[in-house]
Amino acid sequence: MIFNLLRLFLLPMLLFVALFSGQGLAETKQEIKIAYLTQEKQVPAALSNLEPFIADKGLQGALLGIKDNNTTGQFTGQSYFLKQEVVPLGADVKLAFSALLKEGYQLIIVNLPAAQLVQIQQLNNQALLFDVATRTDTFRQSQCLQDVLHILPSRAMRADALAQYMLKKRWNRWFLVVGATPEDELYARAIRRSAKRFGMKIIAEKKWLHSYDARRTAQSDIPVFTQVDDYDVLVVADEQGLFGEYISYRTWLPRPVIGTQGLVATAWHPTHEQWGAVQIQNRFKALSGRQMEEEDYAAYLAARAIGETATRTQSVDPTQVKAYLFSVRFKLQGYKGKPLSFRAWNGQLRQPVLLAAPTSLVVAPPLEGFLHPKNELDTLGYDQPETHCQ
Amino acid sequence: MEIKAILLSTLLLSASLATAETVFVTLEKDNAIAVVDPIAGKLIKTVYVGQRPRGIALSKDQQTLYIATSDDDAVIEVDANTLQVKGKLPSGEDPETFAINRLGTRMYVSNEDDNQVTVIDLSSKQAIQQVAVGVEPEGIAVSPDGKWIVSASETTNMVHWIDGENHEIKANTLVDPRPRALNFTADGQQLWVTSEIDGTLMVIDVASKEIVQRVRFSVPGLGQEKIQPVGVVIDDKRQWAYVALGPANRVAVVNAQTFEVEKYLLVGARVWNLAFSPAQERLYTTNGVSHDISIIDLESHKVTKSIAVGRYPWGVAVKP
Numbered sequence: 001m002i003f004n005l006l007r008l009f010l011l012p013m014l015l016f017v018a019l020f021s022g023q024g025l026a027e028t029k030q031e032i033k034i035a036y037l038t039q040e041k042q043v044p045a046a047l048s049n050l051e052p053f054i055a056d057k058g059l060q061g062a063l064l065g066i067k068d069n070n071t072t073g074q075f076t077g078q079s080y081f082l083k084q085e086v087v088p089l090g091a092d093v094k095l096a097f098s099a100l101l102k103e104g105y106q107l108i109i110v111n112l113p114a115a116q117l118v119q120i121q122q123l124n125n126q127a128l129l130f131d132v133a134t135r136t137d138t139f140r141q142s143q144c145l146q147d148v149l150h151i152l153p154s155r156a157m158r159a160d161a162l163a164q165y166m167l168k169k170r171w172n173r174w175f176l177v178v179g180a181t182p183e184d185e186l187y188a189r190a191i192r193r194s195a196k197r198f199g200m201k202i203i204a205e206k207k208w209l210h211s212y213d214a215r216r217t218a219q220s221d222i223p224v225f226t227q228v229d230d231y232d233v234l235v236v237a238d239e240q241g242l243f244g245e246y247i248s249y250r251t252w253l254p255r256p257v258i259g260t261q262g263l264v265a266t267a268w269h270p271t272h273e274q275w276g277a278v279q280i281q282n283r284f285k286a287l288s289g290r291q292m293e294e295e296d297y298a299a300y301l302a303a304r305a306i307g308e309t310a311t312r313t314q315s316v317d318p319t320q321v322k323a324y325l326f327s328v329r330f331k332l333q334g335y336k337g338k339p340l341s342f343r344a345w346n347g348q349l350r351q352p353v354l355l356a357a358p359t360s361l362v363v364a365p366p367l368e369g370f371l372h373p374k375n376e377l378d379t380l381g382y383d384q385p386e387t388h389c390q
Numbered sequence: 391m392e393i394k395a396i397l398l399s400t401l402l403l404s405a406s407l408a409t410a411e412t413v414f415v416t417l418e419k420d421n422a423i424a425v426v427d428p429i430a431g432k433l434i435k436t437v438y439v440g441q442r443p444r445g446i447a448l449s450k451d452q453q454t455l456y457i458a459t460s461d462d463d464a465v466i467e468v469d470a471n472t473l474q475v476k477g478k479l480p481s482g483e484d485p486e487t488f489a490i491n492r493l494g495t496r497m498y499v500s501n502e503d504d505n506q507v508t509v510i511d512l513s514s515k516q517a518i519q520q521v522a523v524g525v526e527p528e529g530i531a532v533s534p535d536g537k538w539i540v541s542a543s544e545t546t547n548m549v550h551w552i553d554g555e556n557h558e559i560k561a562n563t564l565v566d567p568r569p570r571a572l573n574f575t576a577d578g579q580q581l582w583v584t585s586e587i588d589g590t591l592m593v594i595d596v597a598s599k600e601i602v603q604r605v606r607f608s609v610p611g612l613g614q615e616k617i618q619p620v621g622v623v624i625d626d627k628r629q630w631a632y633v634a635l636g637p638a639n640r641v642a643v644v645n646a647q648t649f650e651v652e653k654y655l656l657v658g659a660r661v662w663n664l665a666f667s668p669a670q671e672r673l674y675t676t677n678g679v680s681h682d683i684s685i686i687d688l689e690s691h692k693v694t695k696s697i698a699v700g701r702y703p704w705g706v707a708v709k710p
Binding site (some may be wrong): 025068069071072074075076152222276279282283286304308311312330333337339368 | 484502503522524525526532543545546547548550559562564565566568587588613615618637700
């Protein structure tokens with residue numbers, strides 16, 4: 001309440017100062033227009049009522065990024081505007097994207113699934129796109145998308161982060177359990193790649209084909225399902241969360257679960273507090289009334305990357321923004337203790353990956369000892385020699 | 391002969407130490423301050439002060455300790471002798487750290503969550519103004535002549551120059567990412583600022599408000615990403631500056647005339663903040679993760695002692 005009142009008075013006060021005092025608060029000269037493109041999602045089946053469906057994942061992060069940019073902008077004479085384009089379920093995102101291009105938007109934050117990202121990217125001839133949703137490895141390795149920056153860690157980066165920690169723990173023998181969706185298979189592929197890369201042994205791999213009813217499956221089926229040769233950890237690939245949560249505490253052998261459930265590899269987590277993260281967690285909660293999700297973090301970083309460029313170069317031309325984002329001068333503070341930057345070969349944002357249990361942050365790879373000739377963050381995911389992108 | 395010399399120097403040392411000072415350390419996770427006798431190398435006691443204490447400083451007459459208890463949204467006043475809480479200042483929300491002008495009349499508080507600096511009149515104990523600054527203000531300092539209050543905002547990546555008279559922002563200096571701490575030289579000519587993410591130390595000329603020097607650090611055998619400069623102090627003669635390097639677990643000794651890094655002193659884990667002894671013959675460091683403080687002898691530039699103090703030591707103040 002007091003907070004709101006303060007804000008009510010502060011804003012006019014600021015405007016007054018900006019207009020009449022001169023030097024400290026610069027007059028607004030440059031407007032930076034950013035678009036946010038997403039589509040409504042069908043509410044998926046939930047495993048539990050603990051986690052309600054969040055319709056505005058991503059958007060709230062973009063809004064916070066714009067707010068932070070505008071706080072800075074009052075000193076640099078820049079103001080940021082976010083155009084929100086939420087395409088209804090079933091409508092065509094291509095039309096919405098074309099309309100944004102026609103309106104002159106050149107910096108677009110895109111929160112769309114992989115297939116739709118490809119569709120709109122093919123129409124693009126002028127804008128720089130910030131992908132805040134996909135984890136798709138092919139976009140980082142073989143099918144690189146021109147003028148698209150990927151903010152979230154790819155599946156390969158996540159799997160490498162897990163593998164680094166497993167290697168450190170010497171939990172080298174993995175039992176891989178894969179769900180039935182195509183995304184689960186992509187996740188499993190990343191796990192297999194990391195296992196090979198870090199010398200892990202997948203002693204068994206099984207596909208989960210059972211039903212998703214806890215009463216029938218969990219207690220009776222999982223002990224049977226998990227009777228394989230001895231292993232150190234069970235790695236589960238279940239991106240939608242349809243069965244993975246049932247595995248912990250029900251396996252035949254007492255073994256930890258990692259992957260998409262149990263110890264998860266993620267860009268952001270509510271338990272993350274280090275490196276100033278508690279500040280942004282608080283700011284986000286105050287703005288949106290909920291916890292910050294991965295897509296929110298990604299959209300926040302996208303908005304902040306644009307803000308950093310505009311602050312330091314005064315430029316909003318997409319070609320120049322891209323050049324700055326790929327330059328060595330660009331160092332983004334992302335609340336993970338290391339400066340974040342972009343990989344020039346595939347547009348992936350370099351970043352530590354958080355390994356988290358439900359209520360505790362375990363570790364944030366890259367871990368000490370995993371060396372790289374250029375940047376240790378590049379020990380996660382597809383490195384330059386491994387990518388076929390130009 | 392040698393033994394005699396050592397004995398003599400020990401005697402001299404202990405003689406000079408006869409006027410023992412007291413070191414106060416805020417313990418972020420113990421909700422307390424540690425009271426340390428640095429000469430005896432002993433933790434005397436731990437006193438509960440409030441939730442998440444961070445910034446700490448003494449009043450001009452050395453009789454009052456000001457402590458930012460961040461999660462209580464207050465700066466409290468503690469009697470520096472009895473250690474009883476005497477009062478509370480209207481600090482605004484989430485005060486992290488603060489600075490007091492040389493006259494001892496004004497306090498400037500960083501409100502990290504609100505993007506503000508609160509100005510407190512210490513005689514009336516009233517908040518007289520709130521100044522809107524960039525995102526996540528943290529480091530704050532007052533120039534020796536009181537003309538400037540400088541506030542560093544960690545996410546905006548700027549140093550804001552607030553006029554000491556009317557509290558208007560007169561200028562902004564864009565700095566390297568995530569500026570943490572800053573301090574003026576005693577002559578008021580330079581402002582030294584650290585960047586945690588870029589690993590740099592910047593020296594800003596106060597007259598032009600421009601960065602005139604950039605110091606980089608490198609410790610053999612240690613990854614560059616471990617070097618995250620935080621606290622910085624410069625001695626009164628502007629001969630030496632000392633920079634806490636965070637998870638590098640070292641304090642860098644910088645020649646304040648040539649800007650060369652002369653030495654790296656190994657202290658405790660994740661070294662945060664620094665404070666001189668009154669005569670500047672010693673430096674105290676708070677080591678956040680190893681839960682101790684280190685004492686550096688500034689004559690020899692050697693770490694002489696470390697003292698366990700409690701969980702997550704953050705700020706440090708020294709009472710003569």
